[in-house]
Amino acid sequence: MMGYITDVSKSSLLLVLTSFIWVNSGSAQSTYPNPFAPAPPAASAPAAGSAAGGTGGYPNPFAPVPSGCPVLTDTNVAVCPTSDNSVYYTPDGTFFKIQCAHHHGTATVQITTASSFQICIDKCSQENACNSVNYVPTSLGCTLLSSTGAATVSEASAGQNYAYKVNPPTQSAKDENLVACSTSCPSANGQSYSSIFGETFRISCGKRHGTEYLRIDKQATLKDCMDSCASYIPCHSVDYHGRSRTCYYSNHHGEPTIVTPGFSSAYSLGCTSSCCGNAASSSRGCSGYNSCSPPCVPPQALGTTNAGFLR
Numbered sequence: 001m002m003g004y005i006t007d008v009s010k011s012s013l014l015l016v017l018t019s020f021i022w023v024n025s026g027s028a029q030s031t032y033p034n035p036f037a038p039a040p041p042a043a044s045a046p047a048a049g050s051a052a053g054g055t056g057g058y059p060n061p062f063a064p065v066p067s068g069c070p071v072l073t074d075t076n077v078a079v080c081p082t083s084d085n086s087v088y089y090t091p092d093g094t095f096f097k098i099q100c101a102h103h104h105g106t107a108t109v110q111i112t113t114a115s116s117f118q119i120c121i122d123k124c125s126q127e128n129a130c131n132s133v134n135y136v137p138t139s140l141g142c143t144l145l146s147s148t149g150a151a152t153v154s155e156a157s158a159g160q161n162y163a164y165k166v167n168p169p170t171q172s173a174k175d176e177n178l179v180a181c182s183t184s185c186p187s188a189n190g191q192s193y194s195s196i197f198g199e200t201f202r203i204s205c206g207k208r209h210g211t212e213y214l215r216i217d218k219q220a221t222l223k224d225c226m227d228s229c230a231s232y233i234p235c236h237s238v239d240y241h242g243r244s245r246t247c248y249y250s251n252h253h254g255e256p257t258i259v260t261p262g263f264s265s266a267y268s269l270g271c272t273s274s275c276c277g278n279a280a281s282s283s284r285g286c287s288g289y290n291s292c293s294p295p296c297v298p299p300q301a302l303g304t305t306n307a308g309f310l311r
Helices: 007-024 026-031 117-125 222-230
Strands: 087-089 095-102 108-113 132-136 141-145 156-166 192-194 199-208 215-218 237-241 246-250 258-271
Touching: 095 117, 117 132, 117 141, 117 156, 199 222, 222 237, 222 246, 222 258
Parallel strands: none
Antiparallel strands: 087 095, 095 156, 108 141, 132 141, 132 156, 192 199, 199 258, 215 246, 237 246, 237 258
16 A cells, blocks of 8 residues: 655654754754744943953953043142242233242231232232232232332241242243344345335245245346346335345235245235335435335336346
8 A cells, every 4th residue: 555745744854854954964053043942142231340451462442431621630729738949920921939838928908808818919919009919828818019129038838828929930032143134034034125115025944935925037136036027016025035146026015924935925014114225325314204215226127137138
């Protein structure tokens, strides 16, 4: 008698085969997830004490990240006893020498209160007659004094603090080699030059204006470049390239802003009613006019050139 496999038998057979594959076949388990496998254990939390710096020389990724910028300590303070024998300057630039645990003077200008020794000193700087202060921290008492100078040893007082005006402190500074009335860089930097037309220019070395050019030509020196600019009404500034002796004319009013080695520049400060500087006009006195003095050299019309270089 021939047997037949029913649909129910097929289903039972497939279930048995599937279970056999999941349990016994490593390759099948690696390819397909096993729905009967137990859940993996949860990840362990970082060990105690590792939040600060990690372990084994490695940074801890769970450590909190500090926010914001570092705060710089303000050293200009008047706080006793830390500031004893130091100099404090007020917001308006008045300097005071601090003597903690001292008091001095009897010439009272005003008796008031202040929440701190520093605020008491600031109050003194606002009073023209005040030269020193006595401060009592326990009562917040602030006494403004006209007395000057330091407190003596005999005036030591544990419950008071004293401060008195002093001259601004000094420090050594490197001297620069300056040449008076120079029109050549680097010695001309920051100096002023009065042209032969009575117009004054302020000189800057290593910078140029770089604004739109009115014209370009060749001049032997920066001085010649400035004199040429003064002869043209629209010109108020020049950029001069020393190596190529090129003069760039423009009408910028103000300091040059573009740092460029090899260049020097100048801009007009206006007319100074000065006498002409050349020998031919040395006998001519100052005109006293409010505008430029009469020119020693007739101004040239815009568009002409001395050297044939015109843009």
